[in-house]
Amino acid sequence: MKIDRRSILTGTAALSASAAFGLSMKAARAEATTLTGVTYLPPAYEDLAYGSQGFVDYVNENSAGVVNIDFYDSGRLLSADEQLPALRAGTIDFMFHTTSYITRSLPILGITGLPGVVGPLYENPDRMKRGSPLFDLVNTELQKQGLTALSLGGGLLEPEYIWSAGDPGIRSLDSIEGKRVRVVSFEATKAIEDFGGAAVRIPSSELYLALQRGTVDAAVANISTINGRSIQEQVRQVYEIPVTAFSIGIFVQTSRWEGMSEEVRQAMTAGAEWFDEHSSLAANVDYYEKQFWPKFREGGLEVVEPDQAALDRFAEVSANVREAWVSEVGEEVGRRAIALAMGEAS
Structure with a gap:
């Protein structure tokens, strides 16, 4: 049939x-x-x-x-x-x-x-x-x-980082404040808002024009979306903080x-x-490793890597996102899932 x-x-x-x-x-x-x-x-x-x-x-x-x-x-x-x-x-x-x-x-x-x-x-x-x-x-x-x-x-899949247009763009957690950042998931929304950014929901099909026109200053996205929508043509740097995945x-x-x-x-x-x-x-x-990243770097994309202090601060400030999720799925299930994901339980 x-x-x-x-x-x-x-x-x-x-x-x-x-x-x-x-x-x-x-x-x-x-x-x-x-x-x-x-x-x-x-x-x-x-x-x-x-x-x-x-x-x-x-x-x-x-x-x-x-x-x-x-x-x-x-x-x-x-x-x-x-x-x-x-x-x-x-x-x-x-x-x-x-x-x-x-x-x-x-x-x-x-x-x-x-x-x-x-x-x-x-x-x-x-x-x-x-x-x-x-x-x-x-x-x-x-x-x-x-x-x-x-x-x-x-x-x-490789985590979703913050890809930004303009100069200096987003190069640190502090520089998220006041920026309009495209997000998709609930988790990314909360994380961006925790650092003073304005989370904007825009489908990937509209992201290229949104960055080009200044509707948003940056995007939380997986590298697949960046490559698939040619977003590398509109962004100048990527801050490799793992916002979500x-x-x-x-x-x-x-x-x-x-x-x-x-x-x-x-x-x-x-x-x-x-x-x-x-x-x-x-x-x-x-x-990603063998094709997309080399192509982006050759095209002039600046890759900004967070130090351990930034990673620790991000995890600390985002604790409320994790707590909200634990409340949703249940205390026992949520705590065990996080422990397993972090390698703290077996």
Whole structure:
């Protein structure tokens, strides 16, 4: 059955023929189970698309006759806002999503964006790997809402720093005061406001013009957004303070996952293990370290590195962001998640 946007949004997307019409076991085994997956990210973001497309290719190529994935990127089937409701409704089988986009709906994912935590968590990706205590804790909380993460990308993507236009721009924590700074996540908003900045929510598609016209003085962004939107043409310096961060996860509805055959779950798990091993690693090293940063530096971007005192001060001032998150997810869960992310518990 051809699946289009209208059928998904009205909840009429079909499951495989064997599941929908109760065909005999012999007939069911004769056809691969078709699963529908989505992401709102376009292939032009090669660094981010590498993992999602790689997962799809891995499963399709290694599990022929068991699973066939119909994959829709670039929001062709569902927009970023529509993905989670569609997953919960059972009209798609799985989704790739950036954690920062859905922390308001799934608060436990806020651990991937907490100021003062994301730096150490990014530097120690094993703390987020499949099967790690932190990964298992996140899944325990997600499953209370009927969802399961097959992977969180194997680690954080490089943190979001402060990219500024003008001279002298933002070169220190004190210079944030009075600046209009583009943000996306709740965590980044609070962090910027704590240092006297005005947080402005602007989609990445409008950021280039916003910087060019002076609507904002700076942006909190991952390097992928900078490269994908050519923002390096409008900024003069980047202050490498890890304001917030995110990962890309593979999410399924728990009941749907448990209802899949053992063969299908094994195929998807193998793909998730590939994704866990390669997604964030490829983005952080093959794209950011080896391609994007050298290109930016050659283009004249000034990179300002904070000293340890600035990092410590940022973590201290941002404590209220962490406390607000702990209150939201619960004292015991929140404290344990932060301890695991910081390497203070096992």
